[in-house]
Amino acid sequence: MSDTPTVYPLRVYNTLSKTKEPFETLVPGHVGMYLCGPTVYAEAHIGHMVGPVIFDTVKRYLVYCGYDVTWVVNITDVDDKLIVKSREKGISMFQLATQMTADYLSNLQSLGVDQIDRMPRATDSMGEIIQFVQELVSRGFAYESGSDVFFDVTKDPEYGRLSNRTADDQQGEGGEAASRKRSAGDFALWKSAKPGEPSWPSPWGDGRPGWHIECSAMSRGILGKTFDIHGGGLDLVFPHHENEMAQSRCCHGQPMVKYWMHNGLMRAANDSGKVGGRSDRDAGADEVSGKISRSKGAGGLASLIAKHTGERIRFFLLRSHYRSTTVFGDEPLSEAGASLETFYRLFDRYERISGSSVYTIAYCKKRSEFHAPSAPTPLQAQCIELRNSFLGKMDDDFNTGGATADLFEMARAINRWLDQEKLEETKSATAITELQSALSILRELSALLGIFMKPVPKASGSDSSAAIVSGLMELVLKLRAEARARKDFATSDAVRDGLGAIGITTQDGKQGTTWQINRT
RNA sequence: GGCUCCGUAGCCAAGUGGCUAAGGCAGCGGAUUGCAAAUCCGCCACGCGUGGGUUCAACUCCCACCGGAGCCUCCA
Numbered sequence: 358m359s360d361t362p363t364v365y366p367l368r369v370y371n372t373l374s375k376t377k378e379p380f381e382t383l384v385p386g387h388v389g390m391y392l393c394g395p396t397v398y399a400e401a402h403i404g405h406m407v408g409p410v411i412f413d414t415v416k417r418y419l420v421y422c423g424y425d426v427t428w429v430v431n432i433t434d435v436d437d438k439l440i441v442k443s444r445e446k447g448i449s450m451f452q453l454a455t456q457m458t459a460d461y462l463s464n465l466q467s468l469g470v471d472q473i474d475r476m477p478r479a480t481d482s483m484g485e486i487i488q489f490v491q492e493l494v495s496r497g498f499a500y501e502s503g504s505d506v507f508f509d510v511t512k513d514p515e516y517g518r519l520s521n522r523t524a525d526d527q528q529g530e531g532g533e534a535a536s537r538k539r540s541a542g543d544f545a546l547w548k549s550a551k552p553g554e555p556s557w558p559s560p561w562g563d564g565r566p567g568w569h570i571e572c573s574a575m576s577r578g579i580l581g582k583t584f585d586i587h588g589g590g591l592d593l594v595f596p597h598h599e600n601e602m603a604q605s606r607c608c609h610g611q612p613m614v615k616y617w618m619h620n621g622l623m624r625a626a627n628d629s630g631k632v633g634g635r636s637d638r639d640a641g642a643d644e645v646s647g648k649i650s651r652s653k654g655a656g657g658l659a660s661l662i663a664k665h666t667g668e669r670i671r672f673f674l675l676r677s678h679y680r681s682t683t684v685f686g687d688e689p690l691s692e693a694g695a696s697l698e699t700f701y702r703l704f705d706r707y708e709r710i711s712g713s714s715v716y717t718i719a720y721c722k723k724r725s726e727f728h729a730p731s732a733p734t735p736l737q738a739q740c741i742e743l744r745n746s747f748l749g750k751m752d753d754d755f756n757t758g759g760a761t762a763d764l765f766e767m768a769r770a771i772n773r774w775l776d777q778e779k780l781e782e783t784k785s786a787t788a789i790t791e792l793q794s795a796l797s798i799l800r801e802l803s804a805l806l807g808i809f810m811k812p813v814p815k816a817s818g819s820d821s822s823a824a825i826v827s828g829l830m831e832l833v834l835k836l837r838a839e840a841r842a843r844k845d846f847a848t849s850d851a852v853r854d855g856l857g858a859i860g861i862t863t864q865d866g867k868q869g870t871t872w873q874i875n876r877t
Numbered sequence: 878g879g880c881u882c883c884g885u886a887g888c889c890a891a892g893u894g895g896c897u898a899a900g901g902c903a904g905c906g907g908a909u910u911g912c913a914a915a916u917c918c919g920c921c922a923c924g925c926g927u928g929g930g931u932u933c934a935a936c937u938c939c940c941a942c943c944g945g946a947g948c949c950u951c952c953a
Contacts, residue, residue, distance in 0.1 A: 375881090395953070408953050438951070521880055522949070568951080590953035591882085597952085621882090622947065631947075676901080677890060682883075682946060689902095692889065696901045702915065746899095750891085759891040762900035769917080776909095776917055846911060853913075864914045871915090 363725050365422050369586075370680065370754045372594060372617040373519055377754050382585050383615060388419050388426040389584030391576045391614075393593055394476070396433040397457035398442045401464050401658055403670070403685055404590075404623040404632040409470045410671055410807075411620050411679045411755075412588050416472040417805050418751055421724050429475045429579050431572060432458055435565050440554055450555050454480075464658050467667035469807045475579055479571040482578065483557045486566045489574040489608065490546045490559075498607040502537040504549030504562040510542040513603045519617060520595035544600050546570050569600040573613070577605065587614040591622055591680075592631070620679045626686030661690075666876070668808055669694045675757040675806050694876060696765075700809065703768050707796060709868065710780050711789050716812055718793055720800040724748070727801070734791055736774045740798045743767045747802050757806060764803060771795050781868055826874075834863070834870050841865075 367380035382388050392412045395405050409430065416428045434454035443453040458478075465473075479486070490506055493499035498512045510516045517523045534545060545567035550556030556563035576584060582605070589598060598617065605613035622631040662670065673693035677683050704715040721727045729741050747763040750756040771792070775781075778788055803809040833852060840848040853863050856872070863872045 393953070396951085402953090405953050436951090520948075588953095591947065592952055594881090595948060596950085620953075622953075624946075631952085680882085681890090684889090689889065692902050695903095696889095699901090706916085756891075759899070762891070765900055772916055773918090841911080844911075850912070857914095862914065865910075865912095866915080 363423060365724065365748075365752060367422065367752050368754055369616050369618065371615075372619050373614075378616070380616070382424065383583060386423070386425055388424045388586065389580035390416065390419075390426060390428045390586040390588065391572070391580060391584060392428070392430045392587075393572060393589035393597065394430040394432050395457075395461055396436050396438060397454045397461060398436065398438040399457060401457075401461045402632055403658060403661065405461070406464060406468055406470075406658070406670070407620050407623055407674055407679075407683075408588060408590055409465055409473075410468055410674045412618075413470040413472045414675060414757060414805070414807055415586070415588075415618075415755055417807060418755060420472075421722065421805055423723060423725060426472075427474050427580065428472055429477065429576065430473050431575055432461075432476055432478045433568070433571065434458065434478045434480050435555065436568065451480075454478075464662070467659075467662045468671050469667060469810060477575045477579065479566060479575070482571060482575050483566075485574040485578050486570055487547075487557075487559050489570060489577070489604070490566075492608050493546065493604060496608065498604075499546055500539065501561055502539075504564060505534060505537055505545055506547035506561055507538050507543040508546050508600065508604060509539060510544075510603065511540055513607050515606065516542075516603050517599065519602055520599045522595065544569065544596065546604070569597055570604060572597075572601045573604045573608070576613075577609075582609040583612050584614060586616045586618055588618045588620070591619045594619055621682045623683050623685045626684055626688065632685060664877075665690045665694060666813055668813055669697060672697055672761075672806070672808055675808075676761055677758045679755060679757065691877060699765065699768050700803075701813065703772060704809075705871070706772075706775065706781075707792065709871075710775075710784060710792070714812065715796055715800070716809075718797050718800055720797045720804065722801075722804075730794070736770065736791060736795050739770045740767055740795045743770070744798050744802060751805065760802070760806075764799065767795070767799050767802075771799070781866070830861070830872055834872065838870065 364381075368377045369380045370377045390412065392408055395401060412428065412430075416426050419426045432454075435450065439450050439453060443450045446453060465471075490499065493508065494501065494506060499506055499508050534548075535541065547559060547561055547564050547570075548567055549562055549564040554565070556565055576587070587598070587601075594617075602613050625632050669690060673685075673690055674683070676693060707715045727744075730737055733741060743763040743766055747760045750759040750763070753759075774795075775792070778785075780788055780792065800809060833856070837849050837852040840846075840852070856863055860875045861872055862875055863870055
């Protein structure tokens with residue numbers, strides 16, 4: 358599929374070694390990448406979007422660098438919480454999972470996460486899961502107890518290596534299953550079903566898979582016994598990933614994953630604890646927890662996206678380093694939006710000059726396809742230098758936060774040049790070509806972050822009301838222009854201030870007045 | 878208690894054993910504008926939690942302390 362790629366000096370932080378390592382794929386030119394997806398028992402909150410946005414960006418970058426990438430995100434659609442929640446709602450577990458999966462997918466789409474290749478569901482993979490458990494039992498790493506099957510952590514000498522802990526410090530999951538385990542740290546591979554619970558037939562009786570086994574089974578099915586990158590939130594390092602790793606390594610006698618990548622967690626402003634974290638649940642009772650969850654951004658993602666746009670949220674997530682903790686709130690989101698305006702204004706400026714949309718400018722999709730002009734103009738030279746800087750930062754463990762600085766520098770360089778050349782007046786064709794080549798580089802780089810891919814929806818209502826608004830604005834601004842022409846500034850300022858008060862900003866330029874509806 | 882991670886200007890946030898510590902938001906001065914807005918130019922940490930240590934040299938390495946976060950139990 359892919360030609361032998363140029364190998365770029367990528368470095369990736371590996372949780373297993375706690376260092377940045379040179380990125381070398383198992384199979385030259387190919388990358389298998391698995392991200393732990395959601396348990397679909399409730400609406401997604403912003404915390405669930407961090408991993409997808411980050412790994413979407415990772416995939417974009419790897420593809421750009423010439424790799425052929427297969428990215429898998431699983432959907433956990435069978436789990437204790439799904440059973441509980443579906444009973445509360447009086448619907449089947451399957452119905453609940455279907456609804457919540459749809460919610461999750463639509464949120465991903467809003468944030469521009471469109472690079473996922475496969476989204477296997479646990480319930481579609483029962484055969485593989487049962488097969489995997491059987492292999493573990495027959496190899497002596499798991500045992501049947503009652504109608505449950507547990508993984509025996511004492512059989513794995515490397516257990517605890519990922520999360521840096523030993524099997525004996527494990528308290529393990531409590532509950533009534535604890536009494537059937539040989540050691541506290543053992544975890545369930547297969548859980549027997551109680552009457553009325555959803556179940557699948559197995560050699561150990563009707564039941565359902567434990568939490569960790571689906572990832573081992575499904576990743577093997579799609580990516581093989583060993584694959585390149587496994588990602589997830591930092592909170593999954595233990596027990597989830599530790600257990601997955603133990604199962605797969607013991608079953609296959611070879612490492613499961615080459616690079617373990619973990620993203621930092623999201624925290625809510627005005628409160629401690631991660632979004633959707635334990636404190637939410639401890640806050641407990643019904644109405645109260647709902648309110649807290651909402652104030653912490655759990656739930657209500659759709660309205661958050663409507664208010665701030667998916668692009669703004671995506672940029673907010675990519676503005677800081679993926680491994681750091683990010684404080685989420687309305688203020689930081691608005692600030693991210695304010696900084697994005699610089700680019701949108703530049704894009705509008707281009708449109709006014711060229712008469713065409715910046716989103717139609719072609720750009721390089723592959724790193725190796727970029728060719729610098731033999732005699733670059735000063736503007737082009739600057740953009741090329743910034744491009745090198747940007748890519749250097751991305752090469753270093755996907756430093757998206759650092760890389761954004763180069764985008765801002767590029768916008769400034771282009772604006773400066775536009776001011777000097779007075780392009781609004783000359784509209785010189787050769788200058789527009791030069792402008793396009795600069796913007797093409799900006800698009801090439803921003804596409805790696807998955808931003809500026811398509812026009813941002815205007816902050817307005819339906820199409821018909823938008824048409825009315827623009828008609829009204831045309832009329833109002835025409836009257837205002839007449840007032841200005843007769844130097845009736847009292848009237849023209851009153852119009853501008855009045856529009857400002859209702860959230861419309863106007864800008865007078867040499868070519869007339871432009872306006873837009875403010876986003877907060 | 879055990880194991881991790883973090884602490885950079887008013888706020889957000891990159892980064893490095895030794896050139897002037899990115900960028901953004903806000904703010905200030907200037908160019909521009911009828912006035913604004915936008916854009917451009919300039920300013921905005923003699924300092925990188927505190928105290929020690931290593932080093933020719935540390936914000937960057939080590940130790941202690943203070944403060945914050947995560948995991949050890951379902952969790953992106």
